[in-house]
Amino acid sequence: MNILVTGGAGFIGSNHVRMLIGKTDDRVVNLDLLTYAGxxxxxxxxxxxxxxxxxxxxxxxxxxxxxLLAEESxxxxxxxxxxxxxxxxxxxxxxxxxxxxxxxxxxxxxALKHELDCFVMVSTDEVYGSLDPHAPGFTEETxxxxxxxxxxxxxxxxxxxxxxxxxxxxxxRITRCSNNYGPYQFPEKLIPLMIANAxxxxxxxxxxxxxxVRDWLHVSDHCRAIDLVxxxxxxxxxxxxxxxxxxxxxxxxxRLLEILDKPESLIEFVKDRPGHDRRYAxxxxxxxxxxxxxxxxxxxxxxxxxxxxxxxxRNWWEKIRSGEYRAYYDSMYGDGGRYQGRx
Ligand code: NAD
Ligand code: TYD
Numbered sequence: 001m002n003i004l005v006t007g008g009a010g011f012i013g014s015n016h017v018r019m020l021i022g023k024t025d026d027r028v029v030n031l032d033l034l035t036y037a038g039x040x041x042x043x044x045x046x047x048x049x050x051x052x053x054x055x056x057x058x059x060x061x062x063x064x065x066x067x068l069l070a071e072e073s074x075x076x077x078x079x080x081x082x083x084x085x086x087x088x089x090x091x092x093x094x095x096x097x098x099x100x101x102x103x104x105x106x107x108x109x110x111a112l113k114h115e116l117d118c119f120v121m122v123s124t125d126e127v128y129g130s131l132d133p134h135a136p137g138f139t140e141e142t143x144x145x146x147x148x149x150x151x152x153x154x155x156x157x158x159x160x161x162x163x164x165x166x167x168x169x170x171x172x173r174i175t176r177c178s179n180n181y182g183p184y185q186f187p188e189k190l191i192p193l194m195i196a197n198a199x200x201x202x203x204x205x206x207x208x209x210x211x212x213v214r215d216w217l218h219v220s221d222h223c224r225a226i227d228l229v230x231x232x233x234x235x236x237x238x239x240x241x242x243x244x245x246x247x248x249x250x251x252x253x254x255r256l257l258e259i260l261d262k263p264e265s266l267i268e269f270v271k272d273r274p275g276h277d278r279r280y281a282x283x284x285x286x287x288x289x290x291x292x293x294x295x296x297x298x299x300x301x302x303x304x305x306x307x308x309x310x311x312x313x314r315n316w317w318e319k320i321r322s323g324e325y326r327a328y329y330d331s332m333y334g335d336g337g338r339y340q341g342r343x
Contacts, residue, residue: 001026004074006059007081008032011185014042016223027051029072033058042184059103062110069114076118076230077111085188086150093149104157108164120230121174123158126151130277137281140238147275171235175226178242178282182219183309187317194253195310196317198262208272210250213279217243218297228291242282243295259307
């Protein structure tokens with residue numbers, strides 16, 4: 001198969017490209033704009049592989065997308081490219097609408113014209129909104145109720161995929177996964193941010209009361225789910241992906257400190273994220289039953305492996321944190337920043 005991966009220089013995309021090159025015979029074309037979150041170092045070691053090509057470009061560029069689909073005889077698109085950080089979407093929502101929603105529509109339109117065999121949309125559980133503490137988890141039938149501009153832009157893209165299938169018959173399959181963790185995650189997201197701060201003996205900013213709950217899944221388990229949906233899933237279907245692994249943020253941060261042998265006194269409670277979703281939890285019975293998917297990583301092992309990866313690859317995240325990311329980090333957490341001071 002010839003596969004176009006969008007956003008393959010980001011966290012999940014790069015893990016997916018590595019899996020495709022390592023474990024399949026597929027040809028992979030990686031289209032990525034290399035925004036602040038895209039990093040070619042995530043793909044070190046495979047850049048010269050004969051079945052791999054990197055193209056720096058924008059999913060919103062219809063001419064570029066159309067020509068790539070044609071010249072590479074693309075059979076399937078796996079669409080990861082997005083603005084992905086909720087906190088950034090609070091400051092600059094426009095970029096999220098433009099990339100996540102309009103960018104997806106451009107890809108769908110090009111896919112339709114090209115008569116693409118299969119389009120896999122990597123959506124998110126955040127499209128469902130927030131759960132009460134004891135409510136049952138999200139199923140594929142849960143109505144969409146996104147709360148942040150990020151989640152709304154992804155929900156709009158997710159629904160455009162549904163519309164292109166329903167109206168035009170395009171083979172679109174949608175995954176909605178819970179929070180991922182693992183190697184190459186950009187250090188603005190909870191787990192890598194906390195690991196990096198702890199290793200530098202800096203404070204660990206926990207939003208609000210730290211009792212928000214997230215359902216964590218190792219990135220390689222998410223990638224296997226996406227691959228199964230591509231090869232064995234059904235057109236027009238939505239598949240929830242999650243590990244039944246709910247953690248309150250504060251408990252998770254304490255667990256990381258324990259693994260790193262750092263004191264809990266590093267924890268600093270800061271002002272809460274506006275509109276902060278209280279709880280996400282995924283019911284993944286459909287993909288478990290229909291595609292025999294199940295997570296392979298026990299959370300304790302996955303977390304230990306991830307911490308070890310950030311210890312072994314200090315150079316990777318130190319470079320990121322010393323660059324442009326610093327200015328962003330300061331604007332969020334520094335003097336006068338959104339999350340400055342205790343709540
Ligand atoms: P990421 O921010 O690490 O990577 C996004 C990638 O997209 C970057 O390489 C960036 O350069 C690229 N990109 C951004 N705008 C682009 C554009 N206009 N054209 C081409 N490339 C562009 O994100 P991630 O965490 O790897 O998430 C990947 C996808 O998975 C996203 O669609 C996200 O919504 C979804 N998702 C993420 C999680 C999670 O926990 N991280 C969970 C469920 C779903
Ligand atoms: P994040 O990794 O941004 O993922 P998402 O918002 O998509 O779930 O955040 C995970 C949780 O951790 C979320 O409830 C917000 C919280 N959080 C903090 O408490 N402090 C932080 O510095 C960050 C980045 C997140």
